[in-house]
Amino acid sequence: MNAKGIHEQALIIDGLVFRCDSDEPLRRGNVSAVNITVSDFNADFEGVSDDIAAWLARVAAPGSPWHIVETVADIHAARAAGKIGLIMGWQNMRGIADRLDRIRFFHRLGVRLMQLTYNERNFIGDGCLEPADGALSLFGRRVIAEMNKVGMAIDLSHVGHRTAMDVAALSARPVLLTHANSKTITDAPRNKHDALIKAVADTGGLIGASVYGPMCWNGDPSRRPALEDFYRQLEHIVGLVGIEHVAMGTDFPAVTDLDSVASVIQMTLDRYPTAITKYAQAFGNDVRTRYPSDCGSHAELGKITDLLVAKGWSTADINAFYSGNYLRVLDQIWTT
DSSP: OOHHHHHHHOOEEEEEEEEESOSHHHHHTTEEEEEEEOSOTTOOHHHHHHHHHHHHHHHHSTTOOEEEOSSHHHHHHHHHTTOEEEEEEESOGGGGTTOTHHHHHHHHHTEEEEESOSSSOOSSOOBTTOTTOOOOOHHHHHHHHHHHHHTOEEEOTTBOHHHHHHHHHHOSSOOEESSOOBTTTOOOTTSBOHHHHHHHHHTTOEEEEOOOGGGTOOSOTTSOOOHHHHHHHHHHHHHHHOGGGEEEOOOEEEOSOGGGGHHHHHHHHHHOHHHHHHHHHHHOSOGGGSSOTTOOSGGGTHHHHHHHHHTTOOHHHHHIIIIIHHHHHHHHHHOO
């Protein structure tokens, strides 16, 4: 089968979309299910609750293209119904503050994946931009136990190294890096040490390799990252932990108007300059330049399939990367 046929037949799960207002961009890439950040990165309890309420209303509307994913079976059901499987996720657990019981509360509302921190420190531990790189807190240890108990997926993508290593050692279920690459290939603040990538795999978890430009860039200000740079990351991670522990997390937006995420792009520069300033100086602070020059949206995901086929990947490995590994690991996390 050629690359086009493989892509068209694949069940594709995107491990991270940071903003979404339409299913159409996802359909153009043949995406079947997606972890969508359903609230603002730094929302408090009221903000997170309001954002979830808005998504639940959207899903309940007549003719809705969305199907809430609470189990792996829901991913298959969404595809069979011609809908997009919506995995409701967070990128910061600031919304629970210091209330452990809120984890079960949001699980009952349909949230199935929570990133512990977003770059900075919260009650649970340190984000990846905190200079102290502190450990998982005492409260954080209770959070991990509760997330394991209720079947809530743990995401470590923006979490600090020491906190994340503590979580990998403590969690009784697999943990995830839904959208992260290796520091060995690109020494960006958001990328992960190989020791953590291995620790995540040792839990039975997954690393969602990302096409996000700053995490694939070789530092050359005259050349934007391309898919070959992404492949260097993917090849390295597969070599470290094996294909069975690798998935995809694009960190794309899925929106009808890219200018609608301009405030998010500006926020990342203003609030987290150490993570993005050099890249923005080289290529501009626009969502259109935040991704590989030859793959800037879900509509171009077929180019990744083309590349994998050209690199000699088997159909079985491509399908494992796109969804097979997610299906296996999420079932282990969500089954209680």
